Amino acid sequence: MNPNFDDIGETIGAPLLENGSAKINCNDVNVFYDDKHAIRKVSVDIGKNEVTAFIGPSGCGKSTFLRCINRMNDTITSCRVTGEVNIDNINIYNNELDVVLLRARVGMVFQKPNPFPKSIYENVAYGPKIHGLAQNKAELDEIVYTSLEKAGLLEEVKDRINQPGTGLSGGQQQRLCIARAIAVHPEVILMDEPCSALDPIATAKIEELIDELKQNYTIIIVTHSMQQAARVSQRTAFFHLGYLVECDDTKRIFTTPDHKLTQDYITGRYG
Amino acid sequence: MIKNRLKRRYLFEKIFRFMGLSAVVTALAMLAILFLTIISNGYSAFKQTYIRLTVTLDEEVIDPDGARNPDTLSSANYSGIVKKTLRKIFPDVKSRRDKRELYSLVSQGASFQLRDIIMDNPDIIGETVTIWVPADDDIDMLFKGYIKRSTPENERRVSDKKIAWIDVLLNEGAIKKRFNSTFFTSGDSREPELAGIYGALKGSIYTMIVTLLLSFPLGVATAVYLEEFAPVNRFTDIIEVNINNLAAVPSIVFGLLGLTIFLSFFGLPRSAPVVGGLVLTLMTLPTVIIASRAALKSVPPSIREAALGVGASKMQSVLHHVLPLAMPGMLTGTIIGMARALGETAPLLMIGMVAFIVDIPKGFFDPSTVLPVQIYLWADSPERAFLERTSATIIVLLAFLIIMNALAVVLRKKFERRW
């Protein structure tokens, strides 16, 4: 039994940002899987051009909440979302919104690298192709090469660009997935434990990459590594049993957390 | 303790492996026996006994008025010419009965063959030509050793007299076995030596084309809809259960369905490959759908998420990513279904593809039969010569099947990407 369970109510810290600097505003979001209440009344702002980290014990709903932001939960039939998720002040759950366009604006990188079973080039070119971002082959090449470059992968793959993407190492595959996501020029990138399958060196590379990408993109990263959250993020949100317990500047969360649950979790007393 | 159990575990594994191996070996042995019997029964049908005739193409008989009118040419008394030629070889055959017996040495096909030669090239009239004509099926059987000279004459289908004539011909080198091209170029016939499988083969090909063109796209589309797009509810559950049930329905029931729907209701022609194809499509569809759904299910969901994640629509994610990955499995299912359809007889009996059809079908609406039905028809015939043709047809059917499967394997290899 968790002694502090009753304490969870309103999110403490600073979940909402001052006017103007929020890219995404979530308002009273609830998520249900059939009867299971997986996300409970979460309201939070995600700052523009900064990295927000979602942390929390396994099963607390981090992935579920992340997938609300590009409506990936629509693919799960049992899943129901209520509340508002506003991106640039437009509710993405309104009926007129086109999900396909939304997902072009909000890219996603998954926990397990999942390149298409096609060539490296085609992996990156696929998004731009279906959205008609390139008029001709030269433009497409340009997009593919700059995306690979930005993902820090170009050097390693430039002489085997037409070889299967699944033939790369795990870390390279994950960076390929990042390149694939940024090739469609999204505004937001969602990353669900992007480094959980990677060794420290590959992880360091991706963290570096995230740091660079934040200049142009709004990034949300789910991670189980406190160090990683502390290293790459500006703001951190701590989830517990579907509640957003505390959300604030990363520095403050890791030095003087307000909630006992947060403190226990980041100091490792809670697994 | 543990060691003891370990021994038992290994023993169990050994027994299991031995049983598996012996099952495989038994199955292979049975298969080998099957092939051996069929081939040893059927290979002789690929050769046929022919008799050499030196025919004088008498203008008096063929074209008395010399006008070379095709009608006159085609209705001339060619069998008279053949008979005359035979009488010339054996001039001392005098009685009516003996003559009739003499004429039955060669097949009735001889006169048709003569007619075809003349119709092709009327200039040849008046000349003397040497042609090889098929011998009667009894002579063929004697030649191939199925009718034994040692059996007493009254139990033998070939009289001593005939045997004497044959020996004369044999001495002159005027009778011998040659490749049986008739078997591959003509349709069915009451005379075994004139009967061929070309009609049935074409019928099978037409039927298979219809079946493939309908069942593959329909089956794949159904599977994609059910697996990727359809909501999960009572209704789709019922559909799923019923598709599985359909796969287990006896095939003759589909024949009855085809009879009532396609023939009686829509009034499509009887015995036509198009109807056969439709009926076999009904039978094959469930197999294709079930295999295709299994193939779709085996595509990892991460691929779908990846596609959706970069903003592909549902349709795009299916067409660009899921379908190509599922294609090898879908093809396998289709091959299994088609192989079953190719060997199917019962439902085709119901829609009249069992009729005796001499003409080679020229299209999807011409009356025709199919290879397995041809086998069924011939297997019923009393003539010994049809028996070997039955086995030969089975060989052809098996070859057809192997070619079809090989083609599918090639296709599958093309789709199968190793990365």
Ligand SMILES: Nc1ncnc2c1ncn2[C@@H]1O[C@H](COP(=O)(O)OP(=O)(O)OP(=O)(O)O)[C@@H](O)[C@H]1O
């Ligand atoms: N498809 C689903 N159907 C039903 N319940 C689900 C589904 N996906 C997740 N859940 C439930 O929702 C809750 C939150 O799951 P979620 O995957 O968001 O957790 P998480 O915080 O990402 O955990 P982890 O750190 O292990 O990835 C869990 O209790 C889980 O069992």
Ligand SMILES: [Mg+2]
């Ligand atoms: Mg998760």
